[in-house]
Amino acid sequence: MNDSGQQAAGAAGPKRKDARRNQRILLEAAASVFVASGVEAPVRDIAARAGVGVGTIYRHFPTRADLIVAVYRHQVDACAEAGPALLASHESPYEALAQWIDRFVDFLVTKHGLAGALQSDNAGFDALHAYFLDRLVPVCGQLLDAAADRGEIRPGFGGLELMRGVGNLCIGADSDPRYDARRMVALLIAGLRRT
Structure with a gap:
């Protein structure tokens, strides 16, 4: 593997780790909101709890x-x-x-x-x-x-x-x-x- 291939592989690792961490934060925020307000709670409440925009939630979870x-x-x-x-x-x-x-x-x-x-x-x-x-x-x-x-x-x-x-x-x-x-x-x- 050449240097640019190694750099790309190294960059993909942390990015995937960050994506997993972000998804975990979203899921934990959603779980908290669902427990407190039920599964019909507004998506904006979940987004606020996770510290992200509503669009971020829909990008990860379309429905x-x-x-x-x-x-x-x-x-x-x-x-x-x-x-x-x-x-x-x-x-x-x-x-x-x-x-x-x-x-x-x-x-x-x-x-x-x-x-x-x-x-x-x-x-x-x-x-x-x-x-x-x-x-x-x-x-x-x-x-x-x-x-x-x-x-x-x-x-x-x-x-x-x-x-x-x-x-x-x-x-x-x-x-x-x-x-x-x-x-x-x-x-x-x-x-x-x-x-």
Whole structure:
């Protein structure tokens, strides 16, 4: 490769990194606005939160559905990436599991509106649901296996089984302020402990 080719390759790397960072900022701003105001919030509110113009959002996400899907996938990815990081940073795999489940509850409760908005497009929703399962079930399974291997929980629980239980406990949490899903999930997770 000649010098000009190396310079072009070097310039493309930081530019792609900046583009990814900018997109991440947009997605995080959109997620915050969606949680606070719902998925029908004005795009100008998202742009203001991200510190960009409305045109920038439409350049990245031509339709609201594109933006909602991207936010949902971004949040799934963040939850998936948190599992191994928590496992690496905690002495106790059970504590890592408990903290990951806490993040999963946040995801379920705050992203319910995103999933609801996408259910009108069954094919798109099915693809996102498959993405959700493909990314998160193995992470939950890894955390469960690590805690069982350490003897902190009883063995024999699967990631999908636990995630379904947690999901069922979160139903209605976004519409009834008297219901404390996090408290109920904490009881479920405590029940995994080996006595």
